[in-house]
Amino acid sequence: MIPDPLLRENGPFGSILVVPLPDPGCLITYQMDYLVRHQPPGLLPCYLRSRSGQAQVCLDTSGLKPLDEAFPESGRSEKRGRAVLRSICRCLIEAEDHLLPIKQFMLHPSLVFVGHGEEVLLGFWPIRHKNAGNQSDGTLAELVETVAAAFAWSDGDTRQAVQAARAGLHDLAAYLDPEPVRTEPVVQAQPGPEPKAAIRRRPDARWLLTVPHAAAALLTLAVLQGWLDQARPVLLPILGSLV
Known part of the structure; x- marks a missing residue:
């Protein structure tokens, strides 16, 4: 919607767009209240003032450039154009959720504004205007065609x-922000636990402990055997006399 009349004011304190309200009933109060209280991102700041006894709705455009002047020709690319249109779509969709219909937005390239960091800002008029026809999606299509060119x-x-x-x-x-093409399943199979390495048991070596004892016993027997062999000539007569 482009109200008629739509006035521009430039001064030492900034720039604004102004729409006089010939009838106070033209103002949609719940929309005006939402814009003033919440100042939603992506929308031009909006406020109400009175001049010569007449109410006026104002949109602040200070420090902003119109879309058709914001980008030099050398800096225009398809990617940047898509980013601009995506920002506009996000803003319009979020506004719909707050009962701000698309037909009350200004979607002409000279009335869409760009701020610092290429932030896109849209103008919304919380008014019923008899001279403003209902804006259809055809106007959105015209904006898309202009941006694409x-x-x-x-x-x-x-x-x-x-x-x-x-x-x-x-x-x-x-269309501007399609779902990414998935090359992998959404739910991936979780890897199972790694198999534990087999525990190799050492051979039972307790039998080795008996070797020293057995050797000592054999050595003792050998010593006794040698001693008996030497003592036999002496012991036999003694044993014979005892018998």
């Missing part, structure tokens, strides 16, 4: 994007 899109990509925009905001968002 300015950012050097191919004819095929431009045609697909415009068709998506004509189908609706969510179709355009899905």
Whole structure:
């Protein structure tokens, strides 16, 4: 929606867009209250003022550049154009969740603004305006076509994007930011526990402890055997006399 009249004011304190309210009933109060209280990201700051007894809705554009002037030709690319349109789609979808319909946004390239860090800001008018026709998705398609031409899109990509925009905001968002193609299953099989290494038991060597004792016993027997052999001539007569 581009209200008529739409005024621009530039001064030492900044720049604003102004729409006079000929009838206080034109103001949609719950939308105005939401914009003032929450200042949602992606939207131009909005406030209400009075001049000469007439209420006016103002959008602050200080320090911002219109989309059609924000990017030099040397810095325009298809990737950057897609990023701009994705930002616009995210802003419009989030606004819908807060009952800010797309038909009340300004989607003309000269009325879409870009701030520092290439932040895209949209203007929303919380008013009912008799001279502003209902904005359809055709205006969104026209914005897409203008951005595609300015950012050097191919004819095929431009045609697909415009068709998506004509189908609706969510179709355009899905086209610009498709789901990534998965090359792996979503749930991967978890690896099982690693097999434990077999425990090799050492041979029982307790029998080796008996070797020294057996050797000592054999040595003792050998010594006794040798001593008996030497003592036999003496012991035999003694044993014979005892018998």
